[in-house]
Amino acid sequence: MIASEIIALILYGGVTGSIGSIVILLLYMLVESRRSHDNKDAGE
Amino acid sequence: MIDIVLTLIVLTILMVVWTILGIIGAKWVKSMSDYFLAGQRMSIALLTITILAAWESHYTVLAGGEAGYRYGLVGPIWYAVAVGGALIVLAVFAARIKQATPSGTISFPQFLRYRFSNAKVGNVNLFEQFTAWEILIIVTLSAASSTLGGAYVLQALTGMNFDISLLIAGIFYIVYSIYGGLYAVALVDVMQLGMIAILLPIVALYVSSSLGGIEGITTGLMKNAPELLGLTSTSVTWMYTFFLSLLGGTLAAPFLWQMIYASRNPRHAQISLVLSGIFFMPVALVCGFIGLAGRATGLNITPSAASPQVVANVLPPSLGLVYLLGFVAAAWSTFAANVNGNAAILMANVIAPYFLKEKSESKNLLVSRIVALIFGLLTIVIAKYAPGILWLLMFSYALRTPPVIPALIGLYTRRLGSWGAFTAALLGFIGSAIIYLYNSFYGTIAAWVIPIVVSLVFIIIGGEK
Numbered sequence: 001m002i003a004s005e006i007i008a009l010i011l012y013g014g015v016t017g018s019i020g021s022i023v024i025l026l027l028y029m030l031v032e033s034r035r036s037h038d039n040k041d042a043g044e
Numbered sequence: 045m046i047d048i049v050l051t052l053i054v055l056t057i058l059m060v061v062w063t064i065l066g067i068i069g070a071k072w073v074k075s076m077s078d079y080f081l082a083g084q085r086m087s088i089a090l091l092t093i094t095i096l097a098a099w100e101s102h103y104t105v106l107a108g109g110e111a112g113y114r115y116g117l118v119g120p121i122w123y124a125v126a127v128g129g130a131l132i133v134l135a136v137f138a139a140r141i142k143q144a145t146p147s148g149t150i151s152f153p154q155f156l157r158y159r160f161s162n163a164k165v166g167n168v169n170l171f172e173q174f175t176a177w178e179i180l181i182i183v184t185l186s187a188a189s190s191t192l193g194g195a196y197v198l199q200a201l202t203g204m205n206f207d208i209s210l211l212i213a214g215i216f217y218i219v220y221s222i223y224g225g226l227y228a229v230a231l232v233d234v235m236q237l238g239m240i241a242i243l244l245p246i247v248a249l250y251v252s253s254s255l256g257g258i259e260g261i262t263t264g265l266m267k268n269a270p271e272l273l274g275l276t277s278t279s280v281t282w283m284y285t286f287f288l289s290l291l292g293g294t295l296a297a298p299f300l301w302q303m304i305y306a307s308r309n310p311r312h313a314q315i316s317l318v319l320s321g322i323f324f325m326p327v328a329l330v331c332g333f334i335g336l337a338g339r340a341t342g343l344n345i346t347p348s349a350a351s352p353q354v355v356a357n358v359l360p361p362s363l364g365l366v367y368l369l370g371f372v373a374a375a376w377s378t379f380a381a382n383v384n385g386n387a388a389i390l391m392a393n394v395i396a397p398y399f400l401k402e403k404s405e406s407k408n409l410l411v412s413r414i415v416a417l418i419f420g421l422l423t424i425v426i427a428k429y430a431p432g433i434l435w436l437l438m439f440s441y442a443l444r445t446p447p448v449i450p451a452l453i454g455l456y457t458r459r460l461g462s463w464g465a466f467t468a469a470l471l472g473f474i475g476s477a478i479i480y481l482y483n484s485f486y487g488t489i490a491a492w493v494i495p496i497v498v499s500l501v502f503i504i505i506g507g508e509k
Contacts, residue, residue: 003117003273004262007336010120010329011252015245017326022241025096025323028089036087 046361048202051368052212058369059220062376086306091316092323095131097237098299099320100327102375103186103437105240106193108331109351110434113339115282116265116272120332124325126287130294131321138317139310140455141301152301153179156447159454162462170466175447176393178473179298180386184419185440187382188426189433190375191217196349196433197371200356201364210427216372218420221380222413236374241327243370247355247363248330251337254358264340272339281485289438289488292445295452348432383423387415435484442480442491446472449495457503464502468495 086094104127111119145155153175163170194213199206255261265273294300300317307313335350337358345353355367391412430436449472450465472495480487 003265004258006117006121006275007261007265007333008258010117010336011248011258011333014120014326014329014333015249017323018241018245018330021096021323021326022238025089025093029087029093032087032089 046201046365046368048204051198051202051365054365054369055216055372058373059216059376062220062373063223086303086308086312086316088312088316088319091303091307091312092319093234093237095300095303095316095320096241096323097234099127099131099324100237100240101378102193102236102371103189103378103433104328105244105331105351105371105374106189106196106348106433107437108328109335109338109354110347110432112332112335112337113345113347113350114335114434116269116274116336116339118272118275118283120329120336121275122283122286123332124328126290127294127328128321128325129287130291131300131317131324133291134295134300135314135317135321137295137452137455138304138313141304142307142310142313144455145305152296152298152448152451155301156451156465159451160462160465163466164462171447171462171469173393174466174470174473176389178443178447179389182440182443183382183386184422185426185436185443187379187386187419188423188430189436189440190379190382191423192348192427192430192433192436194372194375194379195427196346197352197368200349200352201368207428210424214420214424214427217376217379217423218383218417220376221383221416221420236377239370239374243366244327244334245330247359247367248333248337250363251334251354251358255337255340261337261340264342265336268342269339272336285485285488286438288492289441289445292448292488292491293441296444296448348434379423383416383419384412386419387412390415438484438488439480442476442484442488443473445488445491446470446476446495449492450499453496453499453503459503459506460499461502461506464499464506467502468498471495471498 108120108123111123113119115122141155144159146158153172156171156175157169160171161169191210191214194217195206195210198204198213199209202209204212252258252261255264262273303316304310304313307316331351334354335347338345338350338354341354341357343353343357352367352371355364359367391408395411395415396408426436447469450460450468454460454465472491475494476487476491478487479490
């Protein structure tokens with residue numbers, strides 16, 4: 001049934017996306033800080 | 045239900061802990077924000093997290109829940125698309141905004157003053173006064189929705205009478221704003237982001253399993269609100285009103301302009317805004333789902349309080365208390381920022397230049413606190429008579445729209461002069477405010493159409509250089 005599939009999409013899409021986006025952003029921050037450290041090291 | 049005395053004790057302890065954390069964090073946050081904002085060193089990830097932390101607030105929890113409860117399946121989806129989409133639309137203008145402003149500009153009102161500085165009477169810069177008063181009105185409306193939200197949460201979880209909940213929520217908010225909320229809003233924002241993006245999905249999963257999973261919720265909706273199961277269950281005018289007011293409010297958000305200025309380059313600002321828009325959407329879906337689940341229960345629920353009422357009815361009291369603490373903490377920081385921001389604007393534009401000619405720090409602080417107290421009390425009165433949280437938020441967003449239209453047009457043509465822009469913003473603001481009180485749809489349309497038409501007329505006939 002289409003309605004229950006949309007509800008499932010709202011719930012599971014929402015849950016996965018919310019937690020996933022925070023994980024992605026934290027990893028991204030980690031990569032960015034590594035890169036800026038590397039750049040500093042290269043500059044020195 | 046949670047015991048009322050226990051709730052009050054826990055809230056008081058939370059307020060003290062929050063204030064101490066704020067004082068400890070204030071120095072660190074101040075030096076961090078000076079470093080990043082003044083130095084324009086915000087990286088993509090940091091910018092995105094900062095925007096999300098400010099955007100995912102207690103408003104999202106309540107307004108998303110209300111959208112799901114009122115409009116069924118369409119509610120959460122449209123809420124997610126409208127708010128996320130508005131951030132993505134701002135990305136289109138981000139490069140222009142960054143290029144068109146001198147370095148050192150840190151806010152949208154400052155940009156207006158700089159770009160349209162010729163609108164003056166004597167020594168008074170009209171845009172400066174206009175934006176100051178406009179912000180006072182808009183921010184008081186937003187703060188009132190925080191007070192109303194706090195009242196709904198307290199009422200839902202403890203079973204208290206609404207008026208008493210409103211009074212208690214208001215008093216707690218005001219005391220925190222005056223004593224604790226002067227510190228470290230940014231730090232609290234990040235903690236709030238963690239709560240909403242991680243705790244709320246867990247609450248949503250718990251709610252779903254308590255109501256028999258997706259199957260149980262679908263059956264509940266078929267029984268209690270079958271009309272909300274389709275994707276055409278809501279009126280098109282609601283969708284337009286919602287999208288236009290959110291778009292205007294987002295384009296005019298001083299905080300987002302500040303983030304654009306703080307970015308390293310225009311491309312970073314654009315990518316961060318698009319990422320924030322995309323990452324906001326799932327959180328909005330989760331908030332909307334909780335309201336939708338509330339509709340499936342068939343309980344008699346106040347739409348604006350759908351989220352806390354579902355939690356109160358479905359979650360065990362201990363988890364309900366965690367939700368309450370998370371919610372109140374999130375709402376406190378926003379409320380304190382709003383009320384103290386208003387006090388600062390009134391101090392800088394009216395009280396200090398005209399009434400407080402002698403400069404004394406202790407006197408200034410006392411007057412600021414009195415002004416914050418008055419604004420706080422005002423929010424209780426507005427919250428008492430407002431139709432709902434979504435209404436208050438959308439009204440305040442619609443009212444933000446008029447000044448941003450001439451500002452955006454002014455990014456692309458020099459023919460729009462100071463007086464044209466000022467007239468467009470002022471007429472748009474007054475016109476849309478009056479119309480909105482009678483009809484929200486036409487009010488929102490007016491907030492866009494009046495400034496566009498007036499700006500175009502001035503461009504065609506005037507062409508101020």
